[in-house]
Amino acid sequence: MDITTFTSNKRFQIWGISLLVVLAALATLPQWVGSYYVVLLTFILMYILITVSWTIFSGPTGYMSLASAAFFGVGVYTSAILFPMTGAVLPLPLIIVIAGIISFILGLLVGALTLRLKGIYFAIFTFGLVLLIQRFLLWFEMNITATRGRFVATLDNNYIYYVMLVIFVATLLTAYFIRRSRFGLALQSIGENEEAAAHIGINVTLVKVIIFAISAVFMGAAGAIMASKLIYIDPYIAFNPLLSFMPVLMAIFGGLGQFYGPIIGAAVFAYLQEFLKTEFPFAYMFTFGLVLVMVMVFMPSGLVGMIQRLLASLKEGPQEKSTPSWTLIFSFLFGILGGLVSWFIFRERRGARVHLKVGGVVTIIVIAFYLILLLLAYLGELRSGYFGI
Amino acid sequence: METVLDVVVAGLLLGGIFALISIGLSLQYGVARVLNVAHGEFIMIGAFVTWVLFEAGVNPLISLMIVGPGAFIIGFILYQAMFNYIRIKAPSLDAFEGNSILAAFGLLFVIQYIALIIWGSNIHGYTYLASPIHLGTVTVATNRLVTLGFTVVISVIFYIFLALTRLGKAIRAAAQDPATAGLMGVNIKRVLAICFGFGALMAGVAGVLLSMCYPINASMGLHYTIIAIVVVVLGGMGSIVGSFIGGFILGIVGSIVTYFDPGLSMVAYYLIFIILLLVRPKGIMGK
DSSP states (O other), X not given: OOTHHHHTOHHHHHHHHHHHHHHHHHHHHHHHSOHHHHHHHHHHHHHHHHHHHHHHHHHHHOOOOOOHHHHHHHHXXXXXXXXXXXXXXXXXXXXHHHHHHHHHHHHHHHHHHTTTOOHHHHHHXXXXXXXXXXXXXXXXXXXXXXXXXXXXXXXXXXXHHHXXXXXXXXXXXXXXXXXXXXXXXXXXXXXXXXXXXXXXXXXXXXXXXXXXXXXXXXXXXXHHHHHHHHOEEOHHHHTOTHHHHHHHHHHHHHOSSSSHHHHHHHHHHHHHHHHHHHHOTTTHHHHHHHHHHHHHHHOTTHHHHHHHHHHHHHHHOOXXXXXXXXXXXXHHHHHHHHXXXXXXXXXXXXXXXHHHHHHHHHXXXXXXXXXXXXXXXXXXXXXXXXXXX | OHHHHHHHHHXXXXXXXXXXXXXXXXXXXXTTXXXXXXXXXXXXXXXXXXXXXXXXXXXXXXXXXXXXHHHHHHHHHHIIXXXXXXXXHOSSHXXXXXXXXXXXXXXXXXXXXXXXXXXXXXXXXXXXSOOEEEETTEEEEHHHHHHHHHHHHHHHHHHHHHHHSHHXXXXXXXXXOHHHHHHTTOOHHHXXXXXXXXXXXXXXXXXXXXXXXXXBOTTOHHHHHHHHHHHHHHHOTTOHHHHHHHHHHHHHHHHHHHHXXXXXXXXXXXXXXHHHHHHOTTOSSOO
């Protein structure tokens, strides 16, 4: 492929320049914001990175991989073993590379093992893998080494941030070029129809396994650097199943159709998550679950897809079929507004007891709102026949 | 010899619960096409409701009659209002399965959090029918035997229901091919919701039975969900008989491994699960 076909492309130039500006802003960020934001941004970058590398394989092929936590955890453990409290065994960049390589090998193994599995079986298998490794490590630590967890040497926040930024950029570039290359097209045709793809001469096995392993590399690398942010790790923390679901959710939240969909989704969602965790620690899990349900029910085509639909219907007037979902979208937004308003009301007087009350109030609002939604969905179904086959 | 018998009996008693949980999930996945990750939360809710009622002086066997229908209604409404909506919007069956797993995962959090608010994160338990029974050389607790009995009775009744009644036939048709079943006059939307409701009912009942034998806490759900998924894959997705047999197989394997090293029982489940997926993803009774 000739590089000039990219550089002379007008769209590529615009995107490239704006991306460079964003990158420059990100690179100089620690100079002019506090360390809280640096840490926050590190987390957000991590989520974007994991989501994007999840999308490299699972986006075009439609294979839902839930192995992200396994790759991430392998990275964390590599770093914990090679970079303990007592001092680094190897220089950090080397440790990150090693973590990436181990994840790559694990990805190759899993990819090769799961060749025959399709659809739901692939998802279950990869999820089982996370739990298998987690349980085995727990047993191993308890019975063989008689320890529980490990401590990792701490690093400067800015240092972690910059390392994460480097991995982040590498992930984005890889994802972009895989998407634009022959591999990307091959993956897409596998997603459309695997047998047809094999018939036109794509080495389906090779493409699937290699891309899956490549997508694992970045998760492992991210895990390796995040280990020194976590400081204390054990199998529950390193192989947290939540991390398997996060990238899937974030990618779908953003929208899988466009390259920037998962990035936007992950950025918005990761920020939302950190925000909820600090503002409503009690309601965090509940709200997270609710958002998950709402996203799946009301916007399966994602944030980007919803915005595109909104723009389209603004241009051409509302489509006939979308009437019931319009009511739902409005009540969805109304619910978010309600939550925000109650947050502003209670924000000033936040103490331990009030905090509990805030959680309670928000919870009640959200439950009531959701009940109304269920009712609406049910009524809409009864009235218009829109839901029926 | 006696230890072997002990281990096998313990495995059968454990397997009974596994079987009941898995039949519910098998119904939800095999017919309604929702791999309900929140299945264990229904078990947890069933167990907690029983515990609360027991504290108020209600016999757990009576709360069985309360929890079962209650869980059915909740499951039915959930499918009608939530999963059905996802199903209609999804472009393909694969997309629906993926989306519904994630929605179920959200449901898991919502239910678990509500339980945590109401009951806290402590471990609870009560004693009911804990007296030992001697069967030859083996000694078992009465409540475990009751559990096993209920499991077998419920499974058999449900199997007969599927085999002989009109609704049972509609459910089997929907499991084979929803679109064609719809063309034959089956109200497919309602049948799928009923199946989901039955799955929730089984989970609720299993929760009631579980709470008699084991301590309960608000975050116990996922553990049972995972066991149920393993059993469902072992028995063959959507096969009721397969899940029933698979539950007992896993129970016996679990009790054998526990005999040697309790810490490894979950590892053993996952290993069986992963090997099975590789060797025979369709399961023992799958078609």
